[in-house]
Amino acid sequence: MGPASTQDSLAERLLAGDKRALARAITLVESDDPAGWELVREVFPHTGRAAIVGLTGAPGSGKSTLIGALTKLRRAQGREVAVLSIDPSSPFTHGALLGDRIRLTDHFLDPGVFIRSMANRGALGGLSEAALQAALLMDAAGKQDVWLETVGVGQAEIDVIDHADTVVLVLMPGSGDSIQALKAGIMEIPDIIVVNKADHPLTDTMIREIRGVLSLAPQRGWRVPIVKTEALRGEGVEELIGKLDEHRAFIEAEGTLSERRRRNLEAEVLAICTARLRRDLEARLADDASFAGLLDEVVARRLDPASAATRILERFES
Amino acid sequence: MGPASTQDSLAERLLAGDKRALARAITLVESDDPAGWELVREVFPHTGRAAIVGLTGAPGSGKSTLIGALTKLRRAQGREVAVLSIDPSSPFTHGALLGDRIRLTDHFLDPGVFIRSMANRGALGGLSEAALQAALLMDAAGKQDVWLETVGVGQAEIDVIDHADTVVLVLMPGSGDSIQALKAGIMEIPDIIVVNKADHPLTDTMIREIRGVLSLAPQRGWRVPIVKTEALRGEGVEELIGKLDEHRAFIEAEGTLSERRRRNLEAEVLAICTARLRRDLEARLADDASFAGLLDEVVARRLDPASAATRILERFES
Numbered sequence: 001m002g003p004a005s006t007q008d009s010l011a012e013r014l015l016a017g018d019k020r021a022l023a024r025a026i027t028l029v030e031s032d033d034p035a036g037w038e039l040v041r042e043v044f045p046h047t048g049r050a051a052i053v054g055l056t057g058a059p060g061s062g063k064s065t066l067i068g069a070l071t072k073l074r075r076a077q078g079r080e081v082a083v084l085s086i087d088p089s090s091p092f093t094h095g096a097l098l099g100d101r102i103r104l105t106d107h108f109l110d111p112g113v114f115i116r117s118m119a120n121r122g123a124l125g126g127l128s129e130a131a132l133q134a135a136l137l138m139d140a141a142g143k144q145d146v147w148l149e150t151v152g153v154g155q156a157e158i159d160v161i162d163h164a165d166t167v168v169l170v171l172m173p174g175s176g177d178s179i180q181a182l183k184a185g186i187m188e189i190p191d192i193i194v195v196n197k198a199d200h201p202l203t204d205t206m207i208r209e210i211r212g213v214l215s216l217a218p219q220r221g222w223r224v225p226i227v228k229t230e231a232l233r234g235e236g237v238e239e240l241i242g243k244l245d246e247h248r249a250f251i252e253a254e255g256t257l258s259e260r261r262r263r264n265l266e267a268e269v270l271a272i273c274t275a276r277l278r279r280d281l282e283a284r285l286a287d288d289a290s291f292a293g294l295l296d297e298v299v300a301r302r303l304d305p306a307s308a309a310t311r312i313l314e315r316f317e318s
Numbered sequence: 319m320g321p322a323s324t325q326d327s328l329a330e331r332l333l334a335g336d337k338r339a340l341a342r343a344i345t346l347v348e349s350d351d352p353a354g355w356e357l358v359r360e361v362f363p364h365t366g367r368a369a370i371v372g373l374t375g376a377p378g379s380g381k382s383t384l385i386g387a388l389t390k391l392r393r394a395q396g397r398e399v400a401v402l403s404i405d406p407s408s409p410f411t412h413g414a415l416l417g418d419r420i421r422l423t424d425h426f427l428d429p430g431v432f433i434r435s436m437a438n439r440g441a442l443g444g445l446s447e448a449a450l451q452a453a454l455l456m457d458a459a460g461k462q463d464v465w466l467e468t469v470g471v472g473q474a475e476i477d478v479i480d481h482a483d484t485v486v487l488v489l490m491p492g493s494g495d496s497i498q499a500l501k502a503g504i505m506e507i508p509d510i511i512v513v514n515k516a517d518h519p520l521t522d523t524m525i526r527e528i529r530g531v532l533s534l535a536p537q538r539g540w541r542v543p544i545v546k547t548e549a550l551r552g553e554g555v556e557e558l559i560g561k562l563d564e565h566r567a568f569i570e571a572e573g574t575l576s577e578r579r580r581r582n583l584e585a586e587v588l589a590i591c592t593a594r595l596r597r598d599l600e601a602r603l604a605d606d607a608s609f610a611g612l613l614d615e616v617v618a619r620r621l622d623p624a625s626a627a628t629r630i631l632e633r634f635e636s
Contacts, residue, residue: 037624037625040622040624041622044621058499059499132623133624180376180378181376181377183377262613262617265616265617265623266613269612269616269627269630270596270599272623272624272627273596273599274592276627276631277592278591281588281595282588294587295580295584298583299583301363301365304359304362305583305587305590306358306590307355309587309590309591312591313591
């Protein structure tokens with residue numbers, strides 16, 4: 001069997017919802033294998049159906065447990081679910097504690113649930129692209145809910161969360177950094193705010209603080225709900241599912257969904273272009289002995305970084 | 319007077335330590351004016367002398383107050399100081415509270431202190447580059463201490479903090495997110511950890527947690543000190559200055575300083591190249607009517623983002 005027919009069959013198996021085909025496809029994309037890009041090209045017309053929900057929040061806020069609880073309810077509704085975790089502290093990823101992993105065993109064995117993690121490091125500038133490709137593959141494989149799990153307030157996380165149709169910020173009481181980030185305008189106002197671990201005595205204080213921040217932010221149309229959950233015991237999760245569905249209906253009715261997707265796809269195309277240009281540049285420099293010499297000049301403060309860049313680009317473009 | 323001689327005199331005034339020349343120079347760099355890059359080229363041989371200290375920590379941890387207190391002590395030692403703040407919640411920047419600004423008035427009027435903020439948004443991928451150029455200009459202007467103030471754990475912040483010779487993480491008791499980020503390995507272990515607002519009852523709990531995290535991290539040579547401060551009252555700041563000087567002496571003696579600087583300058587050269595490639599690409603696409611058509615195809619799911627990127631790059635490179 002030649003490579004073309006193998007690939008056809010991988011695409012077919014993926015579109016039929018085969019879990020192993022999906023896993024293989026994401027590995028191809030993650031390792032930047034041309035076959036992976038080819039596969040996304042093939043299945044792309046079958047995407048756009050999944051509800052892509054980004055869950056962001058500091059490590060320890062309980063995002064993974066919450067995703068576990070949400071998954072359980074979505075499965076009970078008969079929907080297929082995929083989780084893409086790019087949080088290195090998440091039990092879905094390598095930084096796992098055994099105890100957390102055990103709580104997820106049910107889902108690992110369920111053929112209707114697909115769980116995948118991606119590294120938060122190493123993929124210089126390319127993590128967001130790989131994450132989108134993976135989400136598209138999950139969508140093509142018939143997953144109706146794709147959960148994107150990310151940490152924190154940085155640019156890399158923002159780039160990933162931009163692929164989501166609905167953004168959920170998960171906070172836990174007593175941890176003020178995220179609220180400060182919202183207040184300072186570093187973090188965009190999400191679509192839904194969850195206060196998880198809501199059995200904590202500081203829960204109501206935190207909710208008051210969040211209301212304070214939201215009252216200052218311009219809210220057009222959609223009013224950001226605050227949902228209290230105790231993900232470990234499943235409390236509040238049904239209400240959260242309700243809010244997710246409401247938000248989905250809202251952005252579909254208002255046309256915001258297609259606007260968001262257009263803007264994000266444009267950013268994505270540009271980011272893929274930039275990542276490829278950078279990769280080509282690095283490959284050429286790796287083979288180029290004069291680059292080390294140029295760098296020596298910079299380190300000796302005889303040549304400034306911008307002039308060194310100019311010289312490199314002149315050579316690269318010629 | 320022609321543009322060349324104006325520029326010579328700006329460089330001369332900058333090297334003589336003229337505050338207004340420095341402000342003008344940074345504006346040129348920030349607005350990506352070719353005259354700014356030319357100026358950096360001219361003064362670059364006079365750089366490399368300043369101690370560049372990055373202070374990072376969540377909004378509200380008191381970084382700005384701490385920088386104010388450190389500045390006061392450095393001025394008493396007769397050293398010249400520059401602050402580059404890229405924290406939008408900082409009183410040095412626009413997100414300021416009046417009360418915080420007032421505390422800094424002394425320094426604003428001191429000719430030996432230069433304070434500048436940079437926006438955390440909009441400068442897609444270019445913030446880190448502009449920040450390095452600004453730090454180089456401050457260094458060339460004879461500032462012996464350059465404080466780089468950043469927030470959070472994201473990639474943009476990490477890129478900026480990589481320009482620092484010494485990295486200080488500022489924590490406040492009761493705010494666990496940063497510790498979680500350290501524990502999860504999202505945030506690199508800094509060179510010095512400060513627990514600010516140390517009059518808080520949870521200070522000792524936090525210090526125990528930090529010790530726990532540090533005991534798990536590989537520490538070769540330099541043992542990361544934990545310094546308790548109450549920046550508002552100046553307490554612990556003298557000890558922090560001592561640790562900063564110790565770390566500086568350590569990295570100079572071990573050769574780590576020149577290694578770090580070489581690695582960072584290399585990353586910088588590549589980042590400038592990439593930013594310019596992206597800017598050129600965007601400029602060409604802005605003039606290109608067929609780009610909108612290509613994007614329509616992507617939105618309609620008839621053309622996948624990677625194939626769209628390939629088509630654009632083919633045109634760009636031809």
